[in-house]
Amino acid sequence: MTQQTRSGRMRKSAGVVAFAMATSLVLTACGGGSDAGPGDGKTVTILVIKHPLTKKMTDMTWVAELEKNADVTIKWEEVSADWDQKKNPMLAAGDVPDLIIGANAITDSDLATFGSLFEDLSDDLDALPNVKEMFDQVDGAQLLATSLDGKINSIPSYKRFWPQTVTHQYINQQWLDTLGLATPTTWDELFDVLVAFKEGDPNGNGQADEIAMDFAPLGTTGFGYFQPTALLGGTGMTISGGGGSGIILEDGTVENLFADERYKELVSFLNRCWEAGLISEEAFTQDYSTYQSVARGTGDEARVGFSWGWSGSDRFGPGVYEQYSAMASLPAEAGQSEDVSWSYDFENLTRNHVTMSAKAKNKDAVLRTINEFYSTDTSIQVLFGDIPTNVEKVSDTDFNVLPPADANLDPSTWKWTSSLADNGPIFIREDLNVELPSDLAEAVQDAVPLQPAFDGLDADKFVWPGLFIKMSSEDLSTIALNNTAIFGLAMPKFAQWITAGGVEEEWDSYVSQLDTLGVTANNEIHQKYYDEYIASK
């Protein structure tokens, strides 16, 4: 089930919300109803966006605890489907509950339009010590919460432990061992290894059915996770979100990867791989579920040599994932001067998790409720489930996330069944020791080889801080319009150059064409916001 959902979402969208990779559960179903909890304080109404699998709020024991600690009675309104359709009439009517909770449930553009409906919390921070603590501790959290005009209408979530990147790189270690090869350390070595994979029958079934390299299907609207743009890290370029609309930052200057020489270098390399038959011949036409299922091989016989994914077991399935090992970012050339980098995805800090109505009746009670959500114990339980059924509390700073009580569930599904999980307002503090559930622990483990790519990185100058940039709707629409034209040219060219070649001859005219489509204009707009952002930092 997790699988299907993931593929469904990924199919055509390049810039899919990253986190869904780990958990990937946005389905449609009906849910709802409201219940008053115990507690004897003032009543607080909360609308909560939750996953359809998630059990009723009143069935979670942390809810009763929260009510007790904050001395409130919570009236829940639970929404698990069609939130976008419900939201607009609700906002237009100006009828909002005391709190709205959900991952980006109220977006920046909602706040820009309907901001007056929501309480500006910037003057209430004294009543929110936990939130204040998060703003102090977590770099960028306050910035993320603050709108262009200096108001704080919504509060983000911070979960440490999440790896900095969604795309992890894998190679089939067993095949390397079988063929007596070493892990490649440059693109050229990778090429040789892939050729050996293709020709040496490393899975030993006597057929040349090995796919040396495979990547996630490309969308027609920019790049996304698990796509070959991941290799760009090897040229020293730091992309974000797998590439997205191509905006990158080079020592404080905004550029677009679509018009970058290093991108051309990547395309030539991939073209070389394609001509040698190293890339799955279906890479450009298969859908996401095929991409996933092919890599799972048959039984314990693997089919793919080199690929990208979120975690080994998710990408390659229970049968063969142990054959794979995570890899570091590969430099394009041996001894190059640029340090390698990798896709930097901002996974820990996520925006707009709770908003408060400007017309809340019991303001103090509502503030107490918000504050309680961001406390250590509540945050842990909101994310992973109740203590003691889902989480074992060892001490005030040590927690163990327990394996699913239902053996049929994987840890991710179990988490989403038990609690609000990533939808909730959460602050997982830096000083906590948490034994993570196996799926997350694995992703963290798989990110370790990539860590050196981030070590020397000056994020302020080389990572496009898309998360923190809030643009005016006019600029957004200019960018969107330019992007549609740019993607219309660049995405097919990418595929065409890889499969049919011609990048060398066509590059110059392509770059000047990109310019007429608005690449430079887009860069300038981004640059303007970046300069403001850096100045305010």
Place this chain on the structure above:
Amino acid sequence: MAVAIDRRPPKAKKTSSKITKSGQPTKAGPRLKRHFARQWQLWVMLAPAIGFTAVFAYGPMYGIQLAFREFDFSKGITGGDWVGLKYFIKFFESPQFWTLMSNTLTISLSTLVFGFVAPIGLAILINQVLSRRRKRFTQTATYLPHFISIVVIVGMLQVFLSPSTGLITRFLENFGITGINFLGDTNTFVPVYVISEVWQHCGWNSIIYLAALASVDTQLYEAAKIDGANRFQVIRHIDFPALVPTMVILLILNMGGVLNAGFEKIFLMQNTLNLPVSEVISTYVYKIGILGSQFSYSTAIGLFNTAINFTFLVITNQIAKRVSNTSLW
């Protein structure tokens, strides 16, 4: 009784409208009154349909003004500043314009032509060749694919046409056709789209022709046989003329959708390799409007699309009226 009433309204309507037109409004009042007094039952029966059309087809049309306004969330659909034809001009001047138009026309015209001819052929074949029992079976078998959802159809195409494992790709290899990626090649996108479209809807669309053929008087066939006509002559001189009115009406209706290359199927079949030929107006509108939040711009493109369709509909109707004396109005 019902039949008796049924026959009258067109006559009554015609006379009343004629009189209003010829400039005698004083008489229209009582006539209209009499018309309603006599035929109110029919109007009551029609009321839900009229209401539905008014509310769901004409009502939302006030949103068309979005194409001429600068859309502003806070001011609502009707509140934005009037910008006239700005968005239309933007579309005509966009570098994508001619590509979009030619892609859309290529796909929809070829679908229209093949999708129009194939069901006629199938209907005549079924009618002529098969015995009654087999006819029924064949008819059912050919229209069943119509009910498969588009997502599944595209999934099937992807499986069958996969360059390494596809059933059809493998089959074609026997004939020496190799090395073509049917899903990604810019030359094969339109054929794959059209053939699968015809395959899926041919049987369903032939039902209406079969119904027309069923109404042909069997005496004509007998007479033709006695006169020594062969199968082709029977088809040419009996079946075909019987189908012409239906064909013309369907052609007019189809022409009304000439620029409506189906969004879902094309969008699902799109990939980076075939994008140069698979980007059509509807997918572009989706990308601009929904993904890029350019509501005014996408409304303008949509309205342009509808205007072209409407023009085609009117032209075809006029031509049909002249040529074959069959028309919608």
